[in-house]
Amino acid sequence: MRLLFLGDLVGRSGRTTVIERLPGLIADNRLDFVVVNGENAAGGFGITEEILGQVLGAGADVVTSGNHVFDRREALVFAARQERLLRPVNFPAGTPGRGAGMYMARNGANVLVINAMGRVFMEALDDPFAVLDKEIAACPLGEQADAIVVDFHAEATSEKQALAHHLDGRVTLLVGTHTHTPTSDYRVMPGGTAYQSDVGMCGDYHSVVGMNHEEPLRRFIEKVPGERFSAAGGPATISGLAVEVDDATGLATAVAPLRLGGVLSQTIPPFWD
Ligand SMILES: [Fe+2]
Ligand SMILES: [Fe+2]
16 A cells, blocks of 8 residues: 655645645555645645645545644534544544544555644643554554554654654554654654654745745744734645555555655655655
8 A cells, every 4th residue: 555645735835736736646656545734724824624625636535734723713613524634633622623533545445544743842732642542542553454644743853753662563654744844764663654753844945834934034033023924825845755555564664755846846766666
């Protein structure tokens, strides 16, 4: 089985580029399952139901999120009916929506997707390690789940790497999101879990984490309230991680980064030899 995970879609540039190119990526690489983080898809903050529909329509199987999931208030309503939208699983009980779900891949496999959020330099939430243990125990890899994908939306690399050791061998892919900048530590861990500290964003990298740089820069220099942040609108780089999965075990056998278009574009050989 072949999985593709795409990092946070940021604004119109990231969103439209992914919607345009995802169908071709799926066909050319015979991808069985695609997860996209959509927390910044609407103008850089949140997601609307219309955009969610467009991303799913382009071929994403699941859209994950993070701290910005409810920035568009309408998400508080449609999160309940949209089973392919996930918000962090360790949000307080009573939060609308769901943090995990089982979905069928194009090859018929059952894929468990879990979205969790870190706590270091972020909001106070339930322990993501304990919550993930509980979710995985309910649908273990190789039993109810043929593959397990975890989107760990977190700021601190240390927390992400610690979780990688905690989950190694129990999930197919653990990928970090939220920093909007890809790390080069993608690999298959010794236990067979594919891992990358942060997958980056799909957006304009000539920016400050996807936002036009003027206002973020000004806030570092002057301490007075100013303009709102706005999503940068230059050409987007699609940034993701592709994973080849051993169908017998559900563990990863190979990973390859994807950097397509925009200022970060790299000539990386096709994911699959
Ligand atoms: Fe984000
Ligand atoms: Fe985030």
